[in-house]
Amino acid sequence: MHVYDAVVIGAGQAGLSASFHLTRLGVDHVVLDANAGPGGAWQHRWDSLSMHDVHGVADLPDAPAPGDSRERANVVVPGWFGRYEADHRLPVIRPVRVDRVTEDGALLVVHAGQRTWTARTLVNATGTWTQPFVPYYPGAETFLGEQLHTADYPGPEHFTGKRVVVVGGGASAVQFLGELAPRTDVVWVTRRPPVWRDDFDENVGRHAIGLVQERVRQGLPPASVVSVTGLALRPQEREAARLGVYERRRDMFARIEPDGVRWADGSFERADVILWATGFRPAVGHLAPLHLRSEHGGIALLQSGADVQTATTAVRDPRVQLVGYGPSASTIGGNRAGRAAAVAVRRYLAGHEGANVAADNPRESAAAG
Numbered sequence: 001m002h003v004y005d006a007v008v009i010g011a012g013q014a015g016l017s018a019s020f021h022l023t024r025l026g027v028d029h030v031v032l033d034a035n036a037g038p039g040g041a042w043q044h045r046w047d048s049l050s051m052h053d054v055h056g057v058a059d060l061p062d063a064p065a066p067g068d069s070r071e072r073a074n075v076v077v078p079g080w081f082g083r084y085e086a087d088h089r090l091p092v093i094r095p096v097r098v099d100r101v102t103e104d105g106a107l108l109v110v111h112a113g114q115r116t117w118t119a120r121t122l123v124n125a126t127g128t129w130t131q132p133f134v135p136y137y138p139g140a141e142t143f144l145g146e147q148l149h150t151a152d153y154p155g156p157e158h159f160t161g162k163r164v165v166v167v168g169g170g171a172s173a174v175q176f177l178g179e180l181a182p183r184t185d186v187v188w189v190t191r192r193p194p195v196w197r198d199d200f201d202e203n204v205g206r207h208a209i210g211l212v213q214e215r216v217r218q219g220l221p222p223a224s225v226v227s228v229t230g231l232a233l234r235p236q237e238r239e240a241a242r243l244g245v246y247e248r249r250r251d252m253f254a255r256i257e258p259d260g261v262r263w264a265d266g267s268f269e270r271a272d273v274i275l276w277a278t279g280f281r282p283a284v285g286h287l288a289p290l291h292l293r294s295e296h297g298g299i300a301l302l303q304s305g306a307d308v309q310t311a312t313t314a315v316r317d318p319r320v321q322l323v324g325y326g327p328s329a330s331t332i333g334g335n336r337a338g339r340a341a342a343v344a345v346r347r348y349l350a351g352h353e354g355a356n357v358a359a360d361n362p363r364e365s366a367a368a369g
Helices: 013-023 042-043 074-087 171-180 202-217 236-240 284-289 331-351 362-368
Strands: 003-009 030-034 100-104 107-112 115-124 145-149 162-167 188-189 255-257 260-262 268-270 273-276 318-324
Touching: 003 013, 003 107, 013 030, 013 074, 013 115, 013 331, 030 115, 074 100, 100 284, 107 188, 115 331, 162 171, 171 236, 318 331
Parallel strands: 003 030, 003 115, 115 318, 145 273, 162 188, 162 273
Antiparallel strands: 100 107, 107 115, 255 260, 260 268
């Protein structure tokens, strides 16, 4: 049985960054990716999303990001990721869909069906795309139209001539409204009023990420950064603003009926489609056997420096690093977290040489060290 120094789960931006830095530090590792090809979540984005539309893609270590263009993001970014894996000879194995991670003494065992990988440490970089969140409302099962989530968005042409209720207050909802308003009838529904911002700068971003990190430090489930930073209308969305599409219903509907949605006051909106732009949850269910969650439902991370995006080590198990989680859930945050995770792995290994397999309780050994 080969025992790796580290197993990385996920080959998106954060996973590739972690693998690059682990390779640079001489850490024996493997990267397990659930997709059939490179690209992480980018390969699943809708065809109408161009590189001009995305909110920014950060550079990978030693590789500048593709520039602004009208080319499809779900082609450009996967191609870039694939070249990066090849150029740096990153040890990616795919497709491997991890079911669970268990303990075997001081070691961690990663399970994918009948296949297993054993390692001294783990870097989890599974992101959120595979965990779309759709809130339940009474009567949802009676709706005769379509219910789609951001993860299922087929592009604006699909909605031509259909009346669409868009639910959600984040960046995806704004993008969808901007695409759909010129071609069909849309209604925007959000639980909270959107905060529009035209003065977004580095200080605003740093403050927002700090608030997200504070939740993670307390062991609370992470909130999205955009819920703190607010939203900005880009040039391609200003036409939708001119049409008045960003005027929203000021409260959520109470129930879903076969042909639309109804509010508590009895008002009604007919709908052919309900488009849930309601976000995602961290894809960490496979880590459940390690009992990393706090009593508050989130995974608390240690922060050792001033940069909150480099907080990656699980408080309840220093063998486990989480990148692209909480404050590092962005392309630039994933890069920083990837490097921090690799450094933390190397530090852990250096402090446990010769003692990894023999330790009866790795958490107590780590605390004692």
